[in-house]
Amino acid sequence: MSSNQLKPLTLWSHMIGPNPWKVAMVLEELCIPYKTELIDFPEMKQPPYEKININGRVPALEDPNTGIVLWESGAILEYLVETYDKTRAMSFLYGTAEYFYAKQWLHFQMSGQGPYFGQAMYFHRFHPEQIQSAKDRYLNEVRRVCGVLNRALDGREYLVGGRYSYADVAFLPWFNVVFFPWHNVNVPGVFADQIPLEKEFPHLAAWLNRLRQRPPVAKTLKDRFNALEKQ
The missing domain is CATH 3.40.30.10 (Glutaredoxin)
Structure with a gap:
């Protein structure tokens, strides 16, 4: 169909x-x-x-x-x-190594990036008490996840199979929340100053820029900005 x-x-x-x-x-x-x-x-x-x-x-x-x-x-x-995705535009043929590698990265995103980025965001922005040990722990976990991705992207443009896939895009929204502006483009993301991506994790930073420039991704980010503006 x-x-x-x-x-x-x-x-x-x-x-x-x-x-x-x-x-x-x-x-x-x-x-x-x-x-x-x-x-x-x-x-x-x-x-x-x-x-x-x-x-x-x-x-x-x-x-x-x-x-x-x-x-x-x-x-x-x-x-x-x-x-x-019948043409495998952003996925891989069942049973191939790339098929399983993509699942590996998706599971890392769900079990590694999402929970730690979420807790870091919560303790830095929303928790009613300032608990420095919690803030430090989760910021260090954000840095660790960035390091894993930076090493994986050393010498390659995408995570799996030399091309863009759902494994890449799965990571972007959490990076967008904590490292990039929400409303005002002049206001940096929550951790942009504490973890300068381009300096500490250049392969990761270049990858994020590639992802954000894709027209479907850019449209989605614009839709999110528009939704925030209507709050």
């Missing part, structure tokens, strides 16, 4: 939370029609959304073409590329 024959998918999202936006980036890359439903945090824990995602978080994806409703961003990315 071509993309112009598909019924639009519904992506449940939030303007700040990074995980829905990596789903949006894959939808844009694969030219899958979709609509975005933005909801606030209190709504996530109540009906009717709680019936869509019993965990009460975003993202969730409803696909009327298959009848499948999914939550957890990593599972959604795997579903999208395995269901709709």
Whole structure:
């Protein structure tokens, strides 16, 4: 079924939370029609959304073409590329080494980057008490994850197979939240001063710039800016 024959998918999202936006980036890359439903945090824990995602978080994806409703961003990315990326535009043939390497990086993003970046953001920006030991711990974990990616990208442009894939884009939204401006382009990201990426992690910084320049990614980032402006 071509993309112009598909019924639009519904992506449940939030303007700040990074995980829905990596789903949006894959939808844009694969030219899958979709609509975005933005909801606030209190709504996530109540009906009717709680019936869509019993965990009460975003993202969730409803696909009327298959009848499948999914939550957890990593599972959604795997579903999208395995269901709709027939030309392997941003995925790899089942059973190849690259197929498994892409899954490896996606799982590292979900278990390594996401939780540590999230806790670092929380203790630096939202926790009511200033707990320096927690701030230091999670900032060090952010730096460690940056180091892993920087070493992996030494001598290569992308994480897997010498080309762009869903494994790359999965990491971008959390970097976008903590290292790049939210509203005002003159205001740096939360950790931009504490961890200067271009100086400490040049391969990582170059990779992020490549990803952000892709038209589908740039469109998604613009959509997020627009959603934030309407808050």
